[in-house]
Amino acid sequence: MSQPIQTVAVIGSGTMGAGIAEVAAMAGQQVLLHDISAEAMTRALDALRQRLEARVARGKLSTDACEQGLARIVAVTDLAALAAADLVIEAAAENLEIKKALFSQLAEICPPQTLLTSNTSSISITAIAAGVKHPERVAGLHFFNPAPVMKLVEVVSGVVTSDEVVTQLSQCVLAWGKQPVHCQSTPGFIVNRVARPFYAEAWRALEEQVAAPEAIDTALREAGGFPMGPLALTDLIGQDVNFAVTCSVFNAFWQERRFLPSLMQQELVLAGRLGKKTGQGVYPWPTGAAEVAFYPVVPAHRQASIVQKERDVVTLDDVLLMETNGETAQAAATRLQRPVVMMDRSEGAVVVIAIAAGNRLEATEKAIYWLQQQGKKVLLVADYPGLLVWRTVAMLVNEALDALQKGVASEEDINTAMRLGVNYPRGPLAWGEQLGWQRVLGLLETLQRHYGEERYRPCSLLRQRALLESSYES
Structure with missing residues (x-):
C-alpha cells in the first residue's frame, strides 16, 4: 500500500x-x-x-x-x-x-x-x-x-x-x-460533532425568545468573534442539510440530550423554508437579516460617581456590572441584594447584557453608560443564564474535551479542525485554556442546576483540568 x-x-x-x-x-x-x-x-x-x-x-x-x-x-x-x-x-x-x-x-x-x-x-x-x-x-x-x-x-x-x-x-x-x-x-468525526453546540444554543435562545434572530447572530459574530452567526450560517448551509446532520449525530449517540435537534428548525424544514436556496429560512433572501437595534446612547447624567473594577465585576455606585457565570441577572440580584446588569463575554465592539427585573432604569443605565464609554455597542436581551457567547463557547469547549477524552482525535488536531473547518477564532481547547477551565466548569454547572438537564453536564476531563488548574493556583 x-x-x-x-x-x-x-x-x-x-x-x-x-x-x-x-x-x-x-x-x-x-x-x-x-x-x-x-x-x-x-x-x-x-x-x-x-x-x-x-x-x-x-x-x-x-x-x-x-x-x-x-x-x-x-x-x-x-x-x-x-x-x-x-x-x-x-x-x-x-x-x-x-x-x-x-x-x-x-x-x-x-x-x-x-x-x-x-x-x-x-x-x-x-x-x-x-x-x-x-x-x-x-x-x-x-x-x-x-x-x-x-x-x-x-x-x-x-x-x-x-x-x-x-x-x-x-x-x-x-x-x-x-x-x-x-x-x-465516530458520529460527526471532529468538526460536525464539536460544532453542534454552536447551532444548538442559538436555536434554544430563539425558541426561548431571548432575542430576535439578527441579535443572536450579531452577538456570536461581533462579540464572540465567529465569522458568521449560527442562524445565518444554517440558512447558508441549508436548513434541511444542517437539521439532517444534527439528527444523524443525535441518533448515532443514542439520543444524547446535548445533541437534541431543534423543533423550530424542524418546522422550517417542514415548511420548505430551507434558507438561501429557497429564498426564505430564518431570514428572507437575498435581503438577509434585519438591522439590529442597539441600546440608544445614554446621556452623561447617568454617569456613576464611584467606579470600582475587579476581575469580573464593575461596581458603579450601587449597581453591579458582572460578567456572566451562568446565573441570571435576577438570581444574582436576589443573592446580592443589589441592582445587577449581567454582561456577556465580548471580544469586539458589541457587548450583550441582561438586566434584573427589579432594576431601576437609572441604575441599569449607569452600567450601559459605562459600557458605551468603553466603546461598546450594547445589545440588550432577555435575562438568560449564561447569555449567548459565554454559554456557546463553554459548550464547544466541553464537547471538544469529551472528544479528546474518548480518543476521537488529538488536542492539536481538534483545535486545527475547528479553526480551519468552520473558521472559529480559536480552537476550542485553546479557548478553554485561555478562559480558564474552572470558569468554564462553573458556568456549565450553573446551567445544569438552572435547567435540571443532562445537556449541560460537564465532561470528566473538564473537571480534571479544573482541579489541576486550582492546584497550580494554590
Missing part, C-alpha cells in the same frame, strides 16, 4: 465530487471522474472550466495551468475503469447501503493496494468497510465545501484502517496544499 498515488478516481460529479477532482487535478494528479450520469459529468466539467477560466480572467491562474488541469480529468461511465486508480474517493449519496454496495464492487475491481476512501460527513467508516476485501485500506477523506477553497481534510480511521494508509493519505492531502487532521470514525 506504499506505492505513490499517481491516479485518483472520484466517484460522483456533484458539488463535492467535482471540487475534489479539481483539487487533485490542479495538484498534478491524473483524475478519473465517474458518475452513473454522463450528463451530470458533462455539466460538472463545464462548470469546472468556467470556474478555472474565471480565475484566469482575474489573473489568479495562467491559461496553461488551466488547460493542463482540465486535461488531467477524464470522465468515465464504466466503474471498471477505476481499476487503474491508486486512490478512489467516493463522493456519492449519503446512504450507507449504497456506499457498502459500491465499496464491495470497488474491492473486486481495484487491486489490493488501491486506497478506498469516502468523503462522507456522517456515515461510519467502519460500517462502510464491513465485508469489503482488505478493509484495512478503507478510510474517510472528508473535504469541506467548497473543496478547492477550504484547507481542512479529515482523515478518518475505521476500526481496521491501517496506520500506513492514514500516513499515506495525510501525505497526499499535504501535497495537495490541504491540512489533514486525523480522527477515529
Whole structure:
C-alpha cells in the first residue's frame, strides 16, 4: 500500500465530487471522474472550466495551468475503469447501503493496494468497510465545501484502517496544499460533532425568545468573534442539510440530550423554508437579516460617581456590572441584594447584557453608560443564564474535551479542525485554556442546576483540568 498515488478516481460529479477532482487535478494528479450520469459529468466539467477560466480572467491562474488541469480529468461511465486508480474517493449519496454496495464492487475491481476512501460527513467508516476485501485500506477523506477553497481534510480511521494508509493519505492531502487532521470514525468525526453546540444554543435562545434572530447572530459574530452567526450560517448551509446532520449525530449517540435537534428548525424544514436556496429560512433572501437595534446612547447624567473594577465585576455606585457565570441577572440580584446588569463575554465592539427585573432604569443605565464609554455597542436581551457567547463557547469547549477524552482525535488536531473547518477564532481547547477551565466548569454547572438537564453536564476531563488548574493556583 506504499506505492505513490499517481491516479485518483472520484466517484460522483456533484458539488463535492467535482471540487475534489479539481483539487487533485490542479495538484498534478491524473483524475478519473465517474458518475452513473454522463450528463451530470458533462455539466460538472463545464462548470469546472468556467470556474478555472474565471480565475484566469482575474489573473489568479495562467491559461496553461488551466488547460493542463482540465486535461488531467477524464470522465468515465464504466466503474471498471477505476481499476487503474491508486486512490478512489467516493463522493456519492449519503446512504450507507449504497456506499457498502459500491465499496464491495470497488474491492473486486481495484487491486489490493488501491486506497478506498469516502468523503462522507456522517456515515461510519467502519460500517462502510464491513465485508469489503482488505478493509484495512478503507478510510474517510472528508473535504469541506467548497473543496478547492477550504484547507481542512479529515482523515478518518475505521476500526481496521491501517496506520500506513492514514500516513499515506495525510501525505497526499499535504501535497495537495490541504491540512489533514486525523480522527477515529465516530458520529460527526471532529468538526460536525464539536460544532453542534454552536447551532444548538442559538436555536434554544430563539425558541426561548431571548432575542430576535439578527441579535443572536450579531452577538456570536461581533462579540464572540465567529465569522458568521449560527442562524445565518444554517440558512447558508441549508436548513434541511444542517437539521439532517444534527439528527444523524443525535441518533448515532443514542439520543444524547446535548445533541437534541431543534423543533423550530424542524418546522422550517417542514415548511420548505430551507434558507438561501429557497429564498426564505430564518431570514428572507437575498435581503438577509434585519438591522439590529442597539441600546440608544445614554446621556452623561447617568454617569456613576464611584467606579470600582475587579476581575469580573464593575461596581458603579450601587449597581453591579458582572460578567456572566451562568446565573441570571435576577438570581444574582436576589443573592446580592443589589441592582445587577449581567454582561456577556465580548471580544469586539458589541457587548450583550441582561438586566434584573427589579432594576431601576437609572441604575441599569449607569452600567450601559459605562459600557458605551468603553466603546461598546450594547445589545440588550432577555435575562438568560449564561447569555449567548459565554454559554456557546463553554459548550464547544466541553464537547471538544469529551472528544479528546474518548480518543476521537488529538488536542492539536481538534483545535486545527475547528479553526480551519468552520473558521472559529480559536480552537476550542485553546479557548478553554485561555478562559480558564474552572470558569468554564462553573458556568456549565450553573446551567445544569438552572435547567435540571443532562445537556449541560460537564465532561470528566473538564473537571480534571479544573482541579489541576486550582492546584497550580494554590
